[in-house]
Amino acid sequence: MKMDFWLNNVHREAEVQPDTLLLDLLRQMGCFSVKRGCETANCGLCTVLLEGRPVLSCSMLALRVQGKKVVTLEGMEKEAQEFGAFLAGEGAEQCGFCNPGFIMNVFAMLKELQDPDEEQIREYLAGNLCRCSGFVGQTRSILKYLRYKQDRKGEYRE
Incomplete structure (x- = not known):
């Protein structure tokens, strides 16, 4: 599925599967500060800002950021x-x-x-x-x- 969103103030487009995690998409896009830790939303290593609020990217589907602003440490x-x-x-x-x-x-x-x-x-x-x-x-x-x-x-x- 095609999607677009803002990553670190840059408009980006991506082709993702319905089950792609935000964590995996961000790492594919070069945001290596976003880390895989527990994969159970308990450690905070994968935290990014979505519309200015902290979210755990290991437990969020990438498609949920459609049209939204995501900020990683790189931004x-x-x-x-x-x-x-x-x-x-x-x-x-x-x-x-x-x-x-x-x-x-x-x-x-x-x-x-x-x-x-x-x-x-x-x-x-x-x-x-x-x-x-x-x-x-x-x-x-x-x-x-x-x-x-x-x-x-x-x-x-x-």
């Missing part, structure tokens, strides 16, 4: 590099396998929640699995990133 390279520096600064990148899905969820959270506290951050990111850590360093990096962003806007709060 947020500048933002990801900026936040990635905070992850590295807290020693939270370790193996890095979970980082793309984690980062996509962080950016979705920052659009959805105003000035989240540590508990809200942990709750929002509960669907992400990291086998290297318990998200302690990741949580610290998010809080530091939030303070940095607030400081740049002249709204710094300690």
